[in-house]
Amino acid sequence: MKDAVAALFERALDQLIADNIINSVDRKPVHIENTRDPAHGDLATNVAMMHAKAAQIAPRALAEKLIEHLPASEAIEAVEIAGPGFINVRLAKGAAFEPVVRCLTERDQFGLHPTTKERVQVEYVSANPTGPLHVGHGRGAAYGATLVNLLKARGHQVEAEYYVNDAGRQMNILAVSVYLRYLETTGEAIVFPSAGYQGQYIAELGDTLHDNTGNSIAIAFHDLIKDVTPDSETTKDAHIDGLIQSAKEALGDRWNLPFNLALHSILEDIQDDLSEFGANFDQWFREKSLVTSGEIDQAIATLEARGYLFEKGGALWFRSTDFGDDKDRVVRRDNGETTYFASDIAYIANKFSRGFDRIIYVWGADHHGYIVRIKAAAEALGFDPERLTIRLVQFAILYKEGERLQMSTRSGSFVTLRELRDDVGRDACRYFYVMRKADQHLDFDLSLATSQTKDNPVYYIQYAHARICRVLEGLNETPFDEAHGLNHLTELTTQDELDLATAVGRFPEVVKKASDSLEAHLICYYLQELAADFHRWYNGTRLLVDDLQVRDARLALATAVQIVIRNGLDLLGVSAPRSM
RNA sequence: GCGCCUGUAGCUCAACCGGAUAGAGCAACGGCCUUCUAAGCCGUAGGUUGCAGGUUCGAUUCCUGCCAGGCGUGCCA
Numbered sequence: 248m249k250d251a252v253a254a255l256f257e258r259a260l261d262q263l264i265a266d267n268i269i270n271s272v273d274r275k276p277v278h279i280e281n282t283r284d285p286a287h288g289d290l291a292t293n294v295a296m297m298h299a300k301a302a303q304i305a306p307r308a309l310a311e312k313l314i315e316h317l318p319a320s321e322a323i324e325a326v327e328i329a330g331p332g333f334i335n336v337r338l339a340k341g342a343a344f345e346p347v348v349r350c351l352t353e354r355d356q357f358g359l360h361p362t363t364k365e366r367v368q369v370e371y372v373s374a375n376p377t378g379p380l381h382v383g384h385g386r387g388a389a390y391g392a393t394l395v396n397l398l399k400a401r402g403h404q405v406e407a408e409y410y411v412n413d414a415g416r417q418m419n420i421l422a423v424s425v426y427l428r429y430l431e432t433t434g435e436a437i438v439f440p441s442a443g444y445q446g447q448y449i450a451e452l453g454d455t456l457h458d459n460t461g462n463s464i465a466i467a468f469h470d471l472i473k474d475v476t477p478d479s480e481t482t483k484d485a486h487i488d489g490l491i492q493s494a495k496e497a498l499g500d501r502w503n504l505p506f507n508l509a510l511h512s513i514l515e516d517i518q519d520d521l522s523e524f525g526a527n528f529d530q531w532f533r534e535k536s537l538v539t540s541g542e543i544d545q546a547i548a549t550l551e552a553r554g555y556l557f558e559k560g561g562a563l564w565f566r567s568t569d570f571g572d573d574k575d576r577v578v579r580r581d582n583g584e585t586t587y588f589a590s591d592i593a594y595i596a597n598k599f600s601r602g603f604d605r606i607i608y609v610w611g612a613d614h615h616g617y618i619v620r621i622k623a624a625a626e627a628l629g630f631d632p633e634r635l636t637i638r639l640v641q642f643a644i645l646y647k648e649g650e651r652l653q654m655s656t657r658s659g660s661f662v663t664l665r666e667l668r669d670d671v672g673r674d675a676c677r678y679f680y681v682m683r684k685a686d687q688h689l690d691f692d693l694s695l696a697t698s699q700t701k702d703n704p705v706y707y708i709q710y711a712h713a714r715i716c717r718v719l720e721g722l723n724e725t726p727f728d729e730a731h732g733l734n735h736l737t738e739l740t741t742q743d744e745l746d747l748a749t750a751v752g753r754f755p756e757v758v759k760k761a762s763d764s765l766e767a768h769l770i771c772y773y774l775q776e777l778a779a780d781f782h783r784w785y786n787g788t789r790l791l792v793d794d795l796q797v798r799d800a801r802l803a804l805a806t807a808v809q810i811v812i813r814n815g816l817d818l819l820g821v822s823a824p825r826s827m
Numbered sequence: 828g829c830g831c832c833u834g835u836a837g838c839u840c841a842a843c844c845g846g847a848u849a850g851a852g853c854a855a856c857g858g859c860c861u862u863c864u865a866a867g868c869c870g871u872a873g874g875u876u877g878c879a880g881g882u883u884c885g886a887u888u889c890c891u892g893c894c895a896g897g898c899g900u901g902c903c904a
Contacts, residue, residue, distance in 0.1 A: 280843060283850085293846060296884075306884075330847050331884060375904070417904050484903085562902050573830070573900070580902045587904050615831055616899045639832085641898090683840070686832070688897075690839065695853090699866050702853065710866050718863050753843095760843065772841065775851080786859090786868040827866065 249279045255318050262316040273301035288335035296332040306332025344736040346752030350807040358758045358814050360402040367403045369395050371609035373410040376514045377421045380664040387640045389680035391609045392526035393767040396818045401762035407528045414534040419491045422506040428453025433465040442483040464501050525820040537593045546593040555627045570623030592624045599630045612641045643689040671696040677820040678705045681767040704775050711778040715809040716825040718790050732803030735796040743784040750777045751807045774815045781808050
């Protein structure tokens with residue numbers, strides 16, 4: 248409806264331009280907005296004020312001219328000028344319930360937009376496969392998954408991807424941690440490195456390794472540690488690197504056994520976890536593939552050829568300062584190893600080579616220092632950095648009964664995503680994680696998330712849906728005739744009913760805005776408002792009345808609300824229960 | 828030090844790319860169940876939008892400075 252009205256005003260603008268009242272270079276697009284105050288009609292536009300200055304005409308006078316040239320439309324009942332030059336539009340009575348008709352026609356397609364040709368990639372979570380996902384990853388997972396849904400609803404062709412860091416030093420640390428726990432199960436007395444991975448799951452993997460291989464890959468701990476730098480606060484990195492080196496030499500090819508066991512079982516755990524959370528991926532992209540395919544070397548060669556690399560202190564540097572970075576970045580260390588950043592460069596080249604029109608990264612907010620350099624890399628490789636979007640997700644702070652939950656990754660006593668899901672359920676998790684703007688801190692109140700009251704927005708919205716379902720199921724001998732209801736929508740006369748129909752009509756534009764701005768929380772706010780409108784109506788108006796025309800009209804409206812809630816919750820990955 | 832983000836009711840947050848009288852929920856107070864789920868609804872109260880300037884018809888929104896908080900700032904991953 249907004250679009251239709253906007254089109255009318257565009258035509259009026261055409262006319263004023265044709266009449267030389269407005270210069271075509273000064274033209275600005277018509278923006279139609281919903282009014283807040285019913286006294287201002289249904290829709291309003293500031294188009295007259297926007298053009299008044301350039302046209303050198305008083306806003307209200309210009310508004311008058313616009314209205315003069317506004318094409319006639321059945322949908323519009325009245326147009327008036329108000330305030331400093333707003334043009335308020337009052338829609339015809341019949342038009343107010345048009346969204347209900349549309350919603351019942353389109354059903355689960357209602358709110359979706361036409362397919363575009365745009366190919367979008369969303370990469371999210373991408374946590375190192377060195378341990379189970381924790382609650383910090385949960386928000387990125389919920390936000391990314393919702394983003395994928397929103398972009399699809401917008402009509403884009405979307406691919407979801409998880410970047411698996413299976414080639415870095417952290418993986419070696421993981422593997423050596425598992426190997427040491429394995430040695431313990433063979434009866435070796437070991438001293439666990441302070442920089443190793445601590446969690447219980449490491450010991451379990453050590454057990455599994457022992458089950459698989461027996462004592463066949465065991466070596467004496469004192470041999471392993473013989474030439475290794477001692478462990479201390481300042482040398483713990485050298486210590487663990489030494490252990491890795493020593494284990495690799497001792498095991499040869501069999502180093503793959505702890506390495507692959509750890510990688511595969513943890514990755515599998517992450518995959519199950521995300522799948523149960525409703526966060527789905529089309530592609531699990533391996534960092535290692537960039538190594539084996541030679542893409543890292545290739546990317547470095549490309550930067551070299553373009554003159555963005557230089558050598559200093561035995562290392563190879565990328566001159567990212569040419570693109571606004573604070574300092575230049577190393578891509579190959581003096582020991583010959585490429586850095587993590589080098590992989591990132593190759594990865595972004597790989598993404599662009601796959602032909603995406605838009606590439607979206609969802610990162611934890613602690614990575615914000617990387618934005619400039621990754622964009623710099625894209626630009627240096629000759630890609631358009633405008634096609635690259637990086638969205639940051641702030642951490643969620645967990646509260647339980649008003650107390651902040653302390654999280655310590657050091658001791659391995661973090662709360663896992665799985666524990667959180669077991670505790671509050673998938674629906675509340677998915678909803679709470681995205682209910683606030685992604686780049687803002689989020690207070691995640693566990694007590695609230697599990698409470699079954701109207702204070703809990705998830706229950707509040709789901710309850711509205713369940714109420715509608717129960718009404719529709721609770722019919723007596725005369726079944727609900729939807730077409731009959733749609734033919735008698737004029738029986739809906741109260742302000743509550745008008746408000747509700749208007750709210751239904753807003754859904755498609757909310758989806759559009761949420762998708763275009765990548766702001767998933769807008770869906771949450773919208774659904775809460777819709778549910779509130781419904782509860783208010785339901786409380787004051789009996790739906791199952793004897794007059795079948797009235798009854799079916801009300802049931803049609805209720806069905807529209809039911810559909811919108813279901814579609815909206817679906818975007819969020821939250822279920823819409825039929826009864827509660 | 829430098830860079831990014833944030834500052835709106837007592838609390839948690841909105842505010843439709845600059846619009847009309849800044850809105851919800853919680854907490855507080857007062858009402859509503861013989862009727863489709865009270866897991867709900869209605870009402871009252873609550874504000875110098877961190878501070879000071881600037882841009883213009885109009886600023887919570889854009890610009891500058893200051894104050895406060897968060898995060899980042901490795902030949903780490």
